[in-house]
Amino acid sequence: MSAEKPAIRLALDAMGGDYAPAAPVEGAIQAAREYGIGVYLVGREEAIRAELTRFDTAGLDLPIINTDEVIEMDEHPATAVRGKKRASMTLALELVRDELAVAAVSAGNSGAMLAASIFTFKRIRGVERPALGGIMPTKDGLCLVIDMGANVDCKPEYLQQFALMGSIYMNRIFHISVPRVGLLSNGEEETKGNQQVIEAHQLIKESAPALGLNFIGNIEGRDIPAGKADVVVCDGFVGNVVLKLSEGLGETFLSLMREQMTTSLPTKLAGAILRPGLRQTFKRMDYAEYGGVPLLGVNGAAIVAHGRSNARAIKNALRVAKETAETGVAAAIAADLAKLHTGV
Secondary structure (H helix, E strand, O other): OOOOOOOOEEEOOOOOOOOOOOHHHHHHHHHHHHHHEEEEEEOOOHHHHHHOOOOOOOOOOEEEEEEOOOOOOOOHHHHHHHHOOOOOHHHHHHHHOOOOOOOOOOOOOOHHHHHEEEEEEEEOOOOOOOOOEEEEOOOOOEEEEEEEOOOOOOOOOHHHHHHHHHHHHHHHHHOOOOOOOOOOOOOOEEEEOOOHHHHHHHHHHHHHHHOEEEEEEEOOOOHHHHOOEEEEOOHHHHHHHHHHHHHHHHHHHHHHHHHOOOOHHHHHHHHHHHHHHHHHHHHHHHHHHOOOOEEEOOOOOOOEOOOOOOOOHOOOOHHHHHHHOOOOOOHHHHHHHHHHHHOO
């Protein structure tokens, strides 16, 4: 470890995910080296130290917070959070609450991470329901889909707040000056959609000028990969279906491409020529490039990483966590929500 503490530290649930603690520890090492940050490794100390010995960690700030309690992937989220007060993901969040770290990351039980984040950080005043915002690749770049699974049943007012939180995130993290906000529906007309979507459309439309939202109206599913909107608003049930369908399509597409490129000598030669461009395309479609998804609407920076996160995904999740904390996303959401409730 270095003698001098780095400018910031993040907290990582080293026991979270399908490949823990190996992937989280390696990802933390990569992040510490590449971004010049410190990373608290929270979990079973013996297992973490065993992983650290596999790498050169000289000069890196990687303090260990020991705990034997871990929330498993198949545990009931709320019950596990209440019953395991010293669970690794909870302690990681408490390091942020106690201002010892600026953000927390976990690839563990996502429901438990949501519950623990809300319990530890509390909701931003005025936020009805915190939401998960997930990054998805598009034809021209990327977009944020919000909510991606935190709230399966939503009132129209929740979707209005998701629009605001998503716009702030895309502005602060991806530097889009005026993000285009679209409401996911089964048609572009204002009258399309279920009752929830129709009412949410009117709420967002009426509040958009005061909040500085660039609301472009309803969009359809095909508009997401086409890049029509920078922020796609929907409830968590729909958002999670969109996420899982997109992951499945992406994996199937990549598999088919690899299969076709090895069927004969001509296709192998063509594949060799196209490989650099295809590699960039595959990289854009890889969830590991985007690290994790932020829980927006709580008083702190919490990043939920994919359960299958490898070391590169963890490294990128730590980068996202660092940027979310440094750019003041939570404070910006609080300020703009105050405008919404006061009618300013």
